[in-house]
Amino acid sequence: MKRRIASIVAVAAVAAAAVSAQTTTSKKSPGPLTIKEQGSFFVGGENKTITQPGFGPNAPPTSGEITVNQMYVQYQIPMKGEQHVPVVMVHGCCLSSKTWETTPDGRMGWSEYFLRKDRPVYLADQVSRARSGFDPTGFVDVRAGKSTPDKMPNILDATHQVAWTVFRFGPKYGEAFPDEQFPMQAMDELYKQMIPDLNSTLGQAPTATWKQMAALGVKLNGAILMGHSESGFFPEQAALIDPAGIKGNISIEMPCVTNFNASQLATLAKIPTLVMFGDHLGDVTGGPANWAQSFASCNTFVDQLKKAGGDAQMMHLPAMGIKGNSHMLMQDKNSDQLADLVIAWIDRHVEARKAATK
Amino acid sequence: MKRRIASIVAVAAVAAAAVSAQTTTSKKSPGPLTIKEQGSFFVGGENKTITQPGFGPNAPPTSGEITVNQMYVQYQIPMKGEQHVPVVMVHGCCLSSKTWETTPDGRMGWSEYFLRKDRPVYLADQVSRARSGFDPTGFVDVRAGKSTPDKMPNILDATHQVAWTVFRFGPKYGEAFPDEQFPMQAMDELYKQMIPDLNSTLGQAPTATWKQMAALGVKLNGAILMGHSESGFFPEQAALIDPAGIKGNISIEMPCVTNFNASQLATLAKIPTLVMFGDHLGDVTGGPANWAQSFASCNTFVDQLKKAGGDAQMMHLPAMGIKGNSHMLMQDKNSDQLADLVIAWIDRHVEARKAATK
Numbered sequence: 001m002k003r004r005i006a007s008i009v010a011v012a013a014v015a016a017a018a019v020s021a022q023t024t025t026s027k028k029s030p031g032p033l034t035i036k037e038q039g040s041f042f043v044g045g046e047n048k049t050i051t052q053p054g055f056g057p058n059a060p061p062t063s064g065e066i067t068v069n070q071m072y073v074q075y076q077i078p079m080k081g082e083q084h085v086p087v088v089m090v091h092g093c094c095l096s097s098k099t100w101e102t103t104p105d106g107r108m109g110w111s112e113y114f115l116r117k118d119r120p121v122y123l124a125d126q127v128s129r130a131r132s133g134f135d136p137t138g139f140v141d142v143r144a145g146k147s148t149p150d151k152m153p154n155i156l157d158a159t160h161q162v163a164w165t166v167f168r169f170g171p172k173y174g175e176a177f178p179d180e181q182f183p184m185q186a187m188d189e190l191y192k193q194m195i196p197d198l199n200s201t202l203g204q205a206p207t208a209t210w211k212q213m214a215a216l217g218v219k220l221n222g223a224i225l226m227g228h229s230e231s232g233f234f235p236e237q238a239a240l241i242d243p244a245g246i247k248g249n250i251s252i253e254m255p256c257v258t259n260f261n262a263s264q265l266a267t268l269a270k271i272p273t274l275v276m277f278g279d280h281l282g283d284v285t286g287g288p289a290n291w292a293q294s295f296a297s298c299n300t301f302v303d304q305l306k307k308a309g310g311d312a313q314m315m316h317l318p319a320m321g322i323k324g325n326s327h328m329l330m331q332d333k334n335s336d337q338l339a340d341l342v343i344a345w346i347d348r349h350v351e352a353r354k355a356a357t358k
Numbered sequence: 359m360k361r362r363i364a365s366i367v368a369v370a371a372v373a374a375a376a377v378s379a380q381t382t383t384s385k386k387s388p389g390p391l392t393i394k395e396q397g398s399f400f401v402g403g404e405n406k407t408i409t410q411p412g413f414g415p416n417a418p419p420t421s422g423e424i425t426v427n428q429m430y431v432q433y434q435i436p437m438k439g440e441q442h443v444p445v446v447m448v449h450g451c452c453l454s455s456k457t458w459e460t461t462p463d464g465r466m467g468w469s470e471y472f473l474r475k476d477r478p479v480y481l482a483d484q485v486s487r488a489r490s491g492f493d494p495t496g497f498v499d500v501r502a503g504k505s506t507p508d509k510m511p512n513i514l515d516a517t518h519q520v521a522w523t524v525f526r527f528g529p530k531y532g533e534a535f536p537d538e539q540f541p542m543q544a545m546d547e548l549y550k551q552m553i554p555d556l557n558s559t560l561g562q563a564p565t566a567t568w569k570q571m572a573a574l575g576v577k578l579n580g581a582i583l584m585g586h587s588e589s590g591f592f593p594e595q596a597a598l599i600d601p602a603g604i605k606g607n608i609s610i611e612m613p614c615v616t617n618f619n620a621s622q623l624a625t626l627a628k629i630p631t632l633v634m635f636g637d638h639l640g641d642v643t644g645g646p647a648n649w650a651q652s653f654a655s656c657n658t659f660v661d662q663l664k665k666a667g668g669d670a671q672m673m674h675l676p677a678m679g680i681k682g683n684s685h686m687l688m689q690d691k692n693s694d695q696l697a698d699l700v701i702a703w704i705d706r707h708v709e710a711r712k713a714a715t716k
Contacts, residue, residue, distance in 0.1 A: 032437060034392040038470065039460035042550040050517065059646075064517025070550040072456065079390060096489040098430065102397035112396065131454040131488045133553025136513040139497055143510045152501045155494040159408065159422025192400040192428040195491025288417075 030108060033116065038076040042132075043124075043212040043219065045070030050137050053144065061144075071212035072131040076111075077120040085247050085350055086120035086220050090213065092229025094158040094197040096130035097123035099228065103331045104186035104193075110330045113339045119346075122216065122223070126231060127208040128199040156197040160187075163194060165287035167327040168280045177280055179324035181332035190328065199230070206234075213238040217245025224248035224350060226342075229327065233257065239271055240264055248350035249273045250342060253327050255294040256301035262308075269310030272349040274342065275302055276315045278325030278332075291327075311349055315341065388466060391474065396434040400490075401482075401570040401577065403428030408495050411502065419502075429570035430489040434469075435478040443605050443708055444478035444578050448571065450587025452516040452555040454488035455481035457586065461689045462548045463541035468688045471697045477704075480574065480581070484589060485566040486557040514555040518545075521552060523645035525685040526638045535638055537682030539690035548686065557588070564592075571596035575603025582606035582708060584700075587685065591615065597629055598622055606708035607631045608700060611685050613652040614659035620666075627668030630707040632700070633660055634673045636683030636690075649685075669707055673699065 047065045054060050073088075074097065089111060091099040100111040100123055111121045128134040141147040158166070161173045169184065170176040176184050199206055213234055217223045224247055225235035232254025239246050249271050256275070260268065275298045281291040298314065305312035317325050317338070325332050332338070405423045412418050431446075432455065447469060449457040458469040458481055469479045486492040499505040516524070519531045527542065528534040534542050557564055571592055575581045582605055583593035590612025597604050607629050614633070618626070633656045639649040656672065663670035675683050675696070683690050690696070 029395050032392050032394060033396065034390050036390055037387050038391065039464075039466075040456055041460060041464075042547065045546075045550045047518075050515070052515065052517070053512070062517070062520070064519035065549075066515050066517055067546070067549040067552065072454075072550075074459070096430075096491075098398055098489055101432070102399060106397075106399075108397075125489070131456055131483070131553070133454075133515075136515045136554040139510065139513055140515075142500065142507045143512065145507065149500045149503065149507060152497065154411070154501065155497055157408070157410065157424050157494045157498075159410070159420070159424055160405075161422035162420070188403075188425070189400065191423075191425040192403045192430075194425065195489070196494040 030116070033112070034079055035115070036077045036079050036081055040072065040074040042070040042072055043216045044127075044208065048135065048137070050140070052140055066135075068133075068135040069127050069208040069212075070132060071127050071209060071216070072125045072133075073122050073216060075120065075122045076115050078115050078118050080118040081120040084119050085346070086122055086223040087114055087346070088122045088124060088213065088216055088220075088223050088225050090124050090126060090209070090225070090227045090231040090234055091129075092227075092231055093199075094156060094163075094194045096193070096195060097125050098193045099328075100330060103183065103335060104189035105183035105333075106186070107335065110335065110339050113336060114343065117339075117343050119343070120220075122220070124209075124213065124216065126199050127206075127212060129197065130195065134198050153198055158194055158197075160191050162288065163191070165284050166289045168278070168284050168291065169326055171284055172286075177283070177324060179279075180326065181279075181324040181334055182326040182328060183331070183333055190331070197230075206237075210234055210237040211241055214242040214245065217247075218242065220245060222247045224250060224346060226250040226252070227254070228252040228330070229254055236268055236273075239268055243267055243271060246271055248346060250276070250345075251298070252276045252329065253278065253291075253294070254298075256298040258297050258300045258304065260304070265304055265308040265310075269305050269308035269312075271310070272353065273302070273305055273310060273312040274315060274345050274349070275313070276329070276338075276342070277317065278327060278329045279318045279323055280326075311353075313345065313349070315345070388474070391470070392437055393473070394435045394437050394439055398430065398432040400428040400430055401574045402485075402566065406493065406495070408498070410498055424493075426491075426493040427485050427566040427570075428490060429485050429567060429574070430483045430491075431480050431574060433478065433480045434473050436473050436476050438476040439478040442477050443704070444480055444581040445472055445704070446480045446482060446571065446574055446578075446581050446583050448482050448484060448567070448583070448585045448589040448592055449487075450585075450589055451557075452514060452552045453587075454551065454553060455483050456551045457686075458688060461541065461693060462544035462551075463691075464544075465693065468693065468697050471694060472701065475697075475701050477701070478578075480578070482567075482571065482574065484557050485564075485570060487555065488553065492556050511556055516552055516555075518549050520646065521549065523642050524647045526636070526642050526649065527684055529642055530644075535641070535682060537637075538684065539637075539682040539692055540684040540686055541689070541691055548689070555588070564595075568592055568595040569599055572600040572603065575605075576600065578603060580605045582608060582704060584608040584610070585612070586610040586688070587612055594626055594631075597626055601625055601629060604629055606704060608634070608703075609656070610634045610687070611636065611649075611652070612656075614656040616655050616658045616662065618662070623662055623666040623668075627663050627666035627670075629668070630711065631660070631663055631668060631670040632673060632703050632707070633671070634687070634696075634700070635675065636685060636687045637676045637681055638684075669711075671703065671707070673703070
């Protein structure tokens with residue numbers, strides 16, 4: 001175990017040197033990128049019959065089907081992609097797959113970084129968000145007088161003030177931690193990424209995302225599922241629906257479920273699992289998130305997986321000497337370094353194991 | 359009002375390509391793709407102060423700022439990109455930038471096709487749609503009892519039935535034209551692309567998209583704006599806000615405005631303009647769209663531009679011997695052929711002109 005941490009830290013040190021060099025050259029292109037294939041598709045989706053206002057002021061209402069619960073996925077496969085397990089990245093609350101693309105300060109995001117490290121990358125917009133769309137009937141029915149406002153789904157749009165504390169940019173709004181790794185000068189660009197979230201409020205929407213994530217793993221004939229924040233524990237939830245296509249789970253910054261039964265833990269323990277947390281977990285109070293409590297729950301979860309025979313690891317960045325990371329760590333100034341840690345974990349815990357069982 | 363409804367209707371197309379069909383066709387890779395740079399960013403966006411329910415059952419409401427009216431843009435620049443004018447593609451009603459990506463039946467979409475023809479491609483999600491997000495306050499206020507349901511923004515979600523006729527897949531739902539070019543076996547995949555549309559209903563949202571499109575042209579130091587259906591005439595509207603960055607306008611299948619004044623026409627006549635329409639314009643009746651009327655209005659508009667000294671062209675595909683194209687012509691089976699027509703037009707009318715004035 002000590003050796004493993006030492007090697008992780010060594011990797012981190014190398015990466016840190018690379019990052020500081022890169023920061024100065026961030027505006028320069030990293031060079032040509034050759035990919036084997038790219039595109040987009042949907043996973044899942046069901047028909048739902050709706051009645052909606054007619055087109056035009058005097059037109060009668062019309063009935064028909066719409067498609068709901070589909071999950072939009074955008075992908076790129078690098079030239080050596082077949083040598084690696086695909087990585088599915090799923091964003092958090094009030095965000096979209098933009099999370100993984102160009103960072104607020106214009107550096108390369110994790111999606112392209114992983115791609116340039118020869119990983120096939122699949123970005124999924126959660127069901128009920130962004131290009132996946134959402135079921136509008138809960139709103140349309142209220143407007144048409146068929147339902148009442150109190151039954152209308154809630155829409156969560158995190159304010160700048162909420163984001164500042166929940167994402168741990170500093171102890172309070174407008175004040176940054178001295179060692180903050182988030183590119184604070186580009187905060188306005190992060191705020192633009194924040195869009196209305198209906199997912200946790202539209203009935204079975206999160207369940208639909210879990211289901212489509214599991215189905216995507218199967219479709220890809222094996223994938224690593226990565227979730228962040230709101231979706232941080234979605235990989236585990238997906239595995240409990242169908243673990244067949246899930247080769248690894250990566251859960252970044254969220255509360256963990258700690259009351260799974262033995263059968264559920266046995267299922268999850270078969271999947272190599274990485275949990276990652278940044279810094280300042282106990283240094284922000286008064287916001288809606290309780291990061292110290294989330295961290296504690298995930299330490300418990302990791303212990304439970306280990307006791308069930310699983311290969312589970314808690315990567316708490318400050319404990320590894322990496323300080324100042326925010327909740328949006330994939331966009332932090334040291335994002336390349338953190339990506340390298342994740343990739344190194346994949347190599348050792350998912351791909352080495354896959355090679356060994358061949 | 360009629361125009362607004364018509365343009366909404368003009369929209370409805372979306373894609374339902376069967377994943378199974380997609381899987382088999384996507385096996386035929388067009389070969390490696392080398393790009394110079396890719397990424398995403400936002401154009402525009404303003405702060406808005408909102409009050410929303412607190413987090414947790416007994417938490418008091420909180421006030422703060424959110425960002426609204428920003429436009430999400432995803433781009434790829436090919437190796438020879440600097441030799442060509444960038445192309446900005448904007449989707450139609452009830453759709454997202456998915457419109458331009460992998461077709462419902464799994465073929466290459468226009469975005470990658472243009473890219474492989476050395477064009478820098480910028481895909482914009484309209485303001486109030488997909489990854490651009492939307493202003494949720496009109497809904498949140500009704501739920502909180504601060505406003506009434508009749509004042510709530512309408513959400514348009516085109517049903518399969520509406521899409522079938524508006525997108526001209528056949529004379530009536532379930533019946534295809536014998537020469538239909540849309541990949542009908544993949545209809546379900548188009549339906550999955552169809553997501554709730556708040557754009558035409560959220561007050562100034564379409565205006566915001568026009569504004570951001572104009573700003574994007576300036577940011578790119580010159581671009582061709584391409585719109586489809588709901589956004590078909592957005593390039594012209596953007597040009598009337600600020601023509602400085604607009605090198606060409608491509609308008610696909612929408613009603614045209616025909617009552618511009620001389621000053622407006624003079625502005626638009628300075629920009630090479632292509633208008634494109636598919637087949638069966640008069641062969642679908644009873645739906646919310648009137649394609650024959652839209653076509654007539656655009657013929658008038660093209661004539662007005664010409665009379666004002668402009669370089670304007672109506673490309674009516676059946677008149678060129680290309681039969682059976684639907685409203686979703688960028689996804690039709692002959693989509694490559696149509697892309698070639700557009701690219702050839704760009705070469706002759708935008709780039710040759712640009713070269714001549716160098």
